[in-house]
Amino acid sequence: xxxxxxxxxxxxxxxxxxxxxxxxxxxxxxxxxxxxxxxxxxxxxxxxxxxxxxxxxxxxxxxxxxxxxxxxxxxxxxxxxxxxxxxxxxxxxxxxxxxxxxxxxxxxxxxxxxxxxxxxxxxxxxxxxxxxxxxxxxxxxxxxxxxxxxxxxxxxxxxxxxxxxxxxxxxxxxxxxxxxxxxxxxxxxxxxxxxxxxxxxxxxxxxxxxxxxxxxxxxxxxxxxxxxxxxxxxxxxxxxxxxxxxxxxxxxxxxxxxxxxxxxxxxxxxxxxxxxxxxxxxxxxxxxxxxxxxxxxxxxxxxxxxxxxxxxxxxxxxxxxxxxxxxxxxxxxxxxxxxxxxxxxxxxxxxxxxxxxxxxxxxxxxxxxxxxxxxxxxxxxxxxxxxxxxxxxxxxxxxxxxxxxxxxxxxxxxxxxxxxxxxxxxxxxxxxxxxxxxxxxxxxxxxxxxxxx
Amino acid sequence: xxxxxxxxxxxxxxxxxxxxxxxxxxxxxxxxxxxxxxxxxxxxxxxxxxxxxxxxxxxxxxxxxxxxxxxxxxxxxxxxxxxxxxxxxxxxxxxxxxxxxxxxxxxxxxxxxxxxxxxxxxxxxxxxxxxxxxxxxxxxxxxxxxxxxxxxxxxxxxxxxxxxxxxxxxxxxxxxxxxxxxxxxxxxxxxxxxxxxxxxxxxxxxxxxxxxxxxxxxxxxxxxxxxxxxxxxxxxxxxxxxxxxxxxxxxxxxxxxxxxxxxxxxxxxxxxxxxxxxxxxxxxxxxxxxxxxxxxxxxxxxxxxxxxxxxxxxxxxxxxxxxxxxxxxxxxxxxxxxxxxxxxxxxxxxxxxxxxxxxxxxxxxxxxxxxxxxxxxxxxxxxxxxxxxxxxxxxxxxxxxxxxxxxxxxxxxxxxxxxxxxxxxxxxxxxxxxxxxxxxxxxx
Numbered sequence: 001x002x003x004x005x006x007x008x009x010x011x012x013x014x015x016x017x018x019x020x021x022x023x024x025x026x027x028x029x030x031x032x033x034x035x036x037x038x039x040x041x042x043x044x045x046x047x048x049x050x051x052x053x054x055x056x057x058x059x060x061x062x063x064x065x066x067x068x069x070x071x072x073x074x075x076x077x078x079x080x081x082x083x084x085x086x087x088x089x090x091x092x093x094x095x096x097x098x099x100x101x102x103x104x105x106x107x108x109x110x111x112x113x114x115x116x117x118x119x120x121x122x123x124x125x126x127x128x129x130x131x132x133x134x135x136x137x138x139x140x141x142x143x144x145x146x147x148x149x150x151x152x153x154x155x156x157x158x159x160x161x162x163x164x165x166x167x168x169x170x171x172x173x174x175x176x177x178x179x180x181x182x183x184x185x186x187x188x189x190x191x192x193x194x195x196x197x198x199x200x201x202x203x204x205x206x207x208x209x210x211x212x213x214x215x216x217x218x219x220x221x222x223x224x225x226x227x228x229x230x231x232x233x234x235x236x237x238x239x240x241x242x243x244x245x246x247x248x249x250x251x252x253x254x255x256x257x258x259x260x261x262x263x264x265x266x267x268x269x270x271x272x273x274x275x276x277x278x279x280x281x282x283x284x285x286x287x288x289x290x291x292x293x294x295x296x297x298x299x300x301x302x303x304x305x306x307x308x309x310x311x312x313x314x315x316x317x318x319x320x321x322x323x324x325x326x327x328x329x330x331x332x333x334x335x336x337x338x339x340x341x342x343x344x345x346x347x348x349x350x351x352x353x354x355x356x357x358x359x360x361x362x363x364x365x366x367x368x369x370x371x372x373x374x375x376x377x378x379x380x381x382x383x384x385x386x387x388x389x390x391x392x393x394x395x396x397x398x399x400x401x402x403x404x405x406x407x408x409x410x411x412x413x414x415x416x417x418x419x420x421x422x423x424x425x426x427x428x429x430x431x432x433x434x435x436x437x438x439x440x441x442x443x444x445x446x447x448x449x450x451x452x453x
Numbered sequence: 454x455x456x457x458x459x460x461x462x463x464x465x466x467x468x469x470x471x472x473x474x475x476x477x478x479x480x481x482x483x484x485x486x487x488x489x490x491x492x493x494x495x496x497x498x499x500x501x502x503x504x505x506x507x508x509x510x511x512x513x514x515x516x517x518x519x520x521x522x523x524x525x526x527x528x529x530x531x532x533x534x535x536x537x538x539x540x541x542x543x544x545x546x547x548x549x550x551x552x553x554x555x556x557x558x559x560x561x562x563x564x565x566x567x568x569x570x571x572x573x574x575x576x577x578x579x580x581x582x583x584x585x586x587x588x589x590x591x592x593x594x595x596x597x598x599x600x601x602x603x604x605x606x607x608x609x610x611x612x613x614x615x616x617x618x619x620x621x622x623x624x625x626x627x628x629x630x631x632x633x634x635x636x637x638x639x640x641x642x643x644x645x646x647x648x649x650x651x652x653x654x655x656x657x658x659x660x661x662x663x664x665x666x667x668x669x670x671x672x673x674x675x676x677x678x679x680x681x682x683x684x685x686x687x688x689x690x691x692x693x694x695x696x697x698x699x700x701x702x703x704x705x706x707x708x709x710x711x712x713x714x715x716x717x718x719x720x721x722x723x724x725x726x727x728x729x730x731x732x733x734x735x736x737x738x739x740x741x742x743x744x745x746x747x748x749x750x751x752x753x754x755x756x757x758x759x760x761x762x763x764x765x766x767x768x769x770x771x772x773x774x775x776x777x778x779x780x781x782x783x784x785x786x787x788x789x790x791x792x793x794x795x796x797x798x799x800x801x802x803x804x805x806x807x808x809x810x811x812x813x814x815x816x817x818x819x820x821x822x823x824x825x826x827x828x829x830x831x832x833x834x835x836x837x838x839x840x841x842x843x844x845x846x847x848x849x850x851x852x853x854x855x856x857x858x859x860x861x862x863x864x865x866x867x868x869x870x871x872x873x874x875x876x877x878x879x880x881x882x883x884x885x886x887x888x889x890x891x892x893x894x895x896x897x
Contacts, residue, residue: 033517036851039803040815042831046822061517090823100796100830101852 046095083113130157143171145416146226148432229379266372273376404438473731481541494553587653605640612644654680687712698726716750
């Protein structure tokens with residue numbers, strides 16, 4: 001399906017160049033010098049992993065870049081990717097007090113990346129594993145939650161083994177983040193920090209097929225579920241799975257693994273959804289060379305869950321927003337390929353009770369002339385979780401104690417998207433950190449017992 | 454348009470802005486370029502037996518992203534022949550008769566040598582001379598510069614030698630590397646000095662390279678102490694100028710030097726007793742063009758103040774400098790935070806809490822990000838009854854006008870420490886608090 005115009009490899013590289021490039025040392029010093037060094041700083045309180053931001057910025061200013069990276073990584077081992085992909089405008093930078101004075105906030109995300117890059121580029125180890133305590137924890141999934149949990153467990157002296165079905169570690173960090181934000185290789189490189197702590201990351205292993213849950217339960221003192229979510233939700237419309245129809249995750253994954261000139265994209269693309277992932281898809285489609293990209297959303301701009309800066313990015317890329325419209329069916333051509341999308345206009349309920357409801361307006365159908373349809377509606381919950389004994393789920397999400405991340409099955413802890421239904425990388429890292437401490441609190445008494453025995 | 458011209462020891466200068474003796478006044482080329490830019494005067498790079506300099510010569514300190522807030526040098530006096538310097542002074546005076554040219558002099562401590570150089574300076578057409586008794590490095594080890602300026606008797610003696618042949622006014626440039634600079638000014642006055650200029654540079658070691666362990670500036674891995682100047686020395690220089698201005702037995706014109714980079718700095722020196730001001734580091738940093746705003750800004754300031762001449766400004770603040778013991782102990786101010794302007798950085802809180810008197814409270818901030826909605830403002834609270842009015846919170850507050858110090862009427866007449874001591878003498882049975890409350894009337 002080479003329907004889209006072929007762009008040159010150079011043009012594609014340019015289109016997917018880092019939208020937030022690294023700071024030069026001089027720019028970093030200037031950016032760092034703007035930090036007021038607030039006391040009880042709001043940026044820390046707005047960071048799910050509570051990185052001591054004023055501290056690491058001060059360390060950049062004193063040219064103590066290794067110390068700066070240590071401050072960051074000891075709170076958030078994925079400090080590199082969080083510095084690049086966090087929605088900082090609603091987290092740390094949104095909380096920066098300079099905003100209140102009408103000034104631009106300190107560029108916390110870029111400064112964070114600057115410090116972590118310093119140690120990543122030079123392979124300087126900044127975190128140390130704790131003294132081995134003889135206990136072992138298995139972690140399922142090699143996404144941000146497990147990586148953070150495993151790293152923290154190593155610092156506390158536990159053996160940590162990650163099982164992951166993909167070929168490379170990193171989870172959605174590697175496979176699901178728009179390429180102009182971060183390349184797969186950068187996400188994989190970051191996992192070297194975790195490996196260097198002694199975490200055993202085993203890729204290409206599917207738990208339940210290549211290794212059984214029973215075996216893990218037997219061999220490990222605790223199990224962490226960092227499994228994320230499943231496939232993209234279906235549209236539940238006619239012909240949604242015909243040729244030239246795909247889903248957001250598969251599409252983004254191809255841009256991350258195949259090389260841009262091997263990713264197939266239509267000339268005219270319809271993206272269905274209103275979240276940040278839908279924006280990633282629409283923007284990527286434009287950057288791959290699609291001439292027209294529609295983003296179809298059932299509600300209005302106000303209800304869209306995508307962040308403002310993401311919306312602006314898509315607008316800048318020339319994505320056409322089709323508000324208050326819902327897909328009805330995909331129109332196949334003679335060879336069974338998508339050649340149009342029939343949509344219906346919607347009207348919205350009153351805004352009084354939470355998120356506004358929407359209702360199709362009968363007779364308002366219209367057809368978009370597109371040759372590719374990509375659904376970006378969020379992810380399904382994983383059926384795998386029902387295999388775990390006594391694991392309480394709520395709407396498919398794992399129920400945990402929010403402090404310890406322990407599940408209803410005391411041997412199991414969980415974090416990340418499988419718990420919150422889909423959040424930011426930094427939320428998953430925070431879960432992983434909390435879980436590691438929860439596991440430590442649960443297992444440490446046994447440890448003391450062992451020492452005394 | 455207010456009159457910026459001054460009379461300094463009877464010498465007219467188009468404005469009070471003079472370049473200080475240093476690298477910017479090394480040659481006629483530079484001085485003429487400076488006069489074209491608008492400088493009123495220039496003190497020539499110190500003339501004496503030519504020396505040989507090292508490379509490198511300067512070191513500086515930065516603050517955050519601000520470059521060169523302090524500069525240090527190990528450069529010596531002019532490395533050019535004495536006759537070249539005097540010939541160029543003559544050329545400059547011919548082309549710029551209205552601008553003030555001061556010949557800075559430094560020779561070995563012999564009467565005849567000083568007589569000789571002084572005569573040659575006068576012959577060159579210089580308007581004034583400045584005796585460099587201040588250079589703290591290199592020359593002092595050869596018995597010149599600060600080696601003279603640190604001993605009052607030498608200062609008096611050499612000034613007298615120069616005055617024996619002087620037909621033009623003599624300024625003595627003072628080193629700050631003494632315990633009491635006003636005492637040295639008095640010594641110069643006793644030798645017959647017509648004016649003093651201060652401060653010369655401070656003895657300094659500007660830094661050490663943490664990789665090579667070599668001091669800065671680095672001369673092949675080694676270094677030497679030098680002279681420190683630039684914006685960071687201004688407060689110390691201001692104090693020294695004011696102490697000379699206040700000295701009852703000095704009372705001669707002062708040329709103020711030390712970290713001056715703009716018209717505001719200049720105005721402060723003038724308010725504290727300087728008639729002219731000298732600039733070096735700022736010109737080394739940004740070039741001669743800085744004088745344009747110095748002229749414009751000072752004119753505007755005088756106009757705003759309703760003054761006709763800069764001479765009206767000279768020394769206006771001197772009488773406001775008192776001994777600590779003469780300050781009013783019953784003057785009370787407290788800090789107020791404007792909650793509309795406060796940005797919630799809590800710097801006032803932690804400064805007061807750890808560094809002052811624990812008079813500000815701030816509740817711990819809850820976890821909060823914009824995904825949960827607006828982040829509420831987090832304004833610390835001043836405990837007014839506890840506030841000692843020290844200013845620290847207002848000084849650390851990054852928002853202009855957010856923390857103000859407001860006067861509280863304590864309902865007591867003013868009373869200084871000195872008055873309090875007198876009152877205690879009269880009323881040994883009364884407590885200090887009691888006497889303070891009653892004010893100066895106590896014991897009458």
